[in-house]
Amino acid sequence: MNDSTTHLRRDVRAIFDAGLAAVDPEAAVSRHLVRRGAQLHAGGRTYDLDAFRHVVLIGAGKAGAPMAAAVEAVVGDRITGGAVVVKYGHGAPLQHVKLIEAGHPVPDENSVAGADAVLAAAAGAGPDSLVIGLISGGGSSLLTRPAAGLTLADKQATTRVLLECGATIHEINTLRKHLSAVKGGHLAQAVFPAVMITLILSDVVGDDLDIIASGPTVPDAGTFADCLSIVRRYGIETRLPATVRRYIETGAAGHHCETPKAGDPVFKAAHNIVVGRNLDALTAARDKAATLGYRPLVLSSQIQGETRQVAGVHAAIAREVCQSGQPIPPPACILSGGETTVTMDYHGKGGRNQEFALAAALDIAGWAQTVILSGGTDGTDGPTDAAGAVVDGTTVARAEAAGLDARSHLAGHDAYPFFERLGDLLITGPTRTNVMDLRVMLVGGPGRSSHLPEA
DSSP states (O other): OOHHHHHHHHHHHHHHHHHHHHTOHHHHHHHHEEEETTEEEETTEEEEGGGOSEEEEEEESTTHHHHHHHHHHHHGGGEEEEEEEEETTOOOOOSSSEEEEEOSSSOOHHHHHHHHHHHHHHHTOOTTEEEEEEEOTTHHHHSOOBOTTOOHHHHHHHHHHHHHTTOOHHHHHHHHHHTBSSTTTHHHHHHTTSEEEEEEEOOSGGGOTTTGGGOTTSOOOOOHHHHHHHHHHTTOTTTSOHHHHHHHHHHHTTOSOOOOOTTOGGGTTEEEEEEEOHHHHHHHHHHHHHHTTOEEEEEEEEEOSBHHHHHHHHHHHHHHHHHHOOSSOSSEEEEEEEOOBOOOSSOOSOOHHHHHHHHHHHHTTTOSSEEEEEEETTSOOSSSSOOEEEEETTHHHHHHHTTOOHHHHHHTTOHHHHHHHHTOEEOOOOOSOOOOEEEEEEESOTTOOOOOOOO
16 A cells, blocks of 8 residues: 555545534534523524423434433533433433433344333423433434334344345334334324424434434324335335234234324424434535545435445546546545445345445556545444445455455455455444444545556
8 A cells, every 4th residue: 555545545534534523413412402591592492491390301312422411511400300212332421311222223122121211201291391302313223112012022023124125214214113102203292292302413314304213203204004015115024023014014904003193283392403414524524625635526415225336336436537537626525425225135244334345445446546435424334343444446456465355245245354354444433423424535635646547
C-alpha cells in the first residue's frame, strides 16, 4: 500500500467520522428540546411543565441512553419516572429513569421485560402527565411484546426469517407491527390520554415515522393484508412458525383488531419530532470532504436494493469519474446513504456494509487512488463487532497474497473473516447513534489525478 492510498484511507475515515459526529444523539435532542424556566419548547410547540403532575420518560433504540441523558439535562428535575431499553453494551448512567439492555437484532427475554417496563410507565400516565418518548433504530427488536397468542420464540424465529429473506426494512417492520402489542401505534394507545412528545432519530429510508422502530407512537399505514402479501412475495410461508402464519392469515380475514390508524383519538395529543436523519450525516461528511480538498457529491440518502448490485453501481460511478470527469472530476468524494439488503443463501459472517465493501473491492481491483468505505452509523454491521470495511484498488491483490479468495468469501456472505485477516474492518465501537449506513468513495487525492489501470 503506497503513501497515496494511505492518505486516502486516512481521509475517508475522517469524512465518515464527521458524518457520525453530526448525528450525535445528545446534540440532536438538545437542538430540538429547549427549556426556559417552566416552558418546554419542542417541535414548534410550547409545554408548560407546571401544568403536569408527572413527567415520564420512555423509549427504545440503540441511541436511547444518550438521548435520555440529553432529556435529563433539560428537564431532569421534573422527571418522575420511566424506562428506556437499549442494545447490550449501549448503556450509560441515567439519574431519573430505569435503563434496560436487551437483544438486537433478534429479541430476547430482556426485550420483553423492557417492553413491559415501558408499557407499565405508559399505562401509569394520566391526563395530568407529560410523556417524553425516545425512539431510534433497533427499537423493533428491543421493544418486544408479542401479540396475544404468540410467544417470544415465535417472534425470534420470524425475525430471523425476515432478516435472511431479502425483505426491506419497510416490509420487515410492517410484519413486526402486526405481531406486536406495543409497536404500530400501540404505545401511544397505552399512553393516552396523557400528552406525548416523541423525539425520533431516523434509521429508515424516507424517514417514514411508522417504520422507524416499527412506529410505536404513530398511526400505522400497514394492514394484515399487506403482511400476507409480503409473506407470499418472498415465499416464506413454510419458514414462518405455524402460529405466526395463522395469525397473519386470520388477521387478513378480519379476525384480529388492526393496528391504530390515522384519525384514532389516541394520537390527538401525540406529537412526533425527527431530531436526526441520514441526510444530516451526509451533509456533514460532504462539508468535511470539501475542507480536505475534495469535490463532494451526495448521491442520495435513500439508497436501497440488493447490496452487491448497489456496490456495482457505485463502482461504475467511480469509473466514470476517472474516465470522463463526470458527474464531477477528481479529486472527488462521492457520498451515499440508506440501507441495502442481503439475500442470504449461505450463512457466513458479515453484514451488508462488509458485503458492499467486498463486492466493491472486486470491481475496483487494480485501480489507482480509489478508496471506498461502507459503514453502519450504529457501529455494528450484522451480527459482528465491525461497522463495515474499507477497501482500495490493492485489496484483492493483498488478499490473494494472503491466500484469500475474494469471490469465494463474497459468494458465502463471509466478508468478516476476509477483512479481519487483511486488517480492513471498520471498527468504531458502539456509537450510540443510528441513522442507517454511510458510504464514502474517494477518487483521486487532493492535488492529484486519478486513473484506471491500462487495459
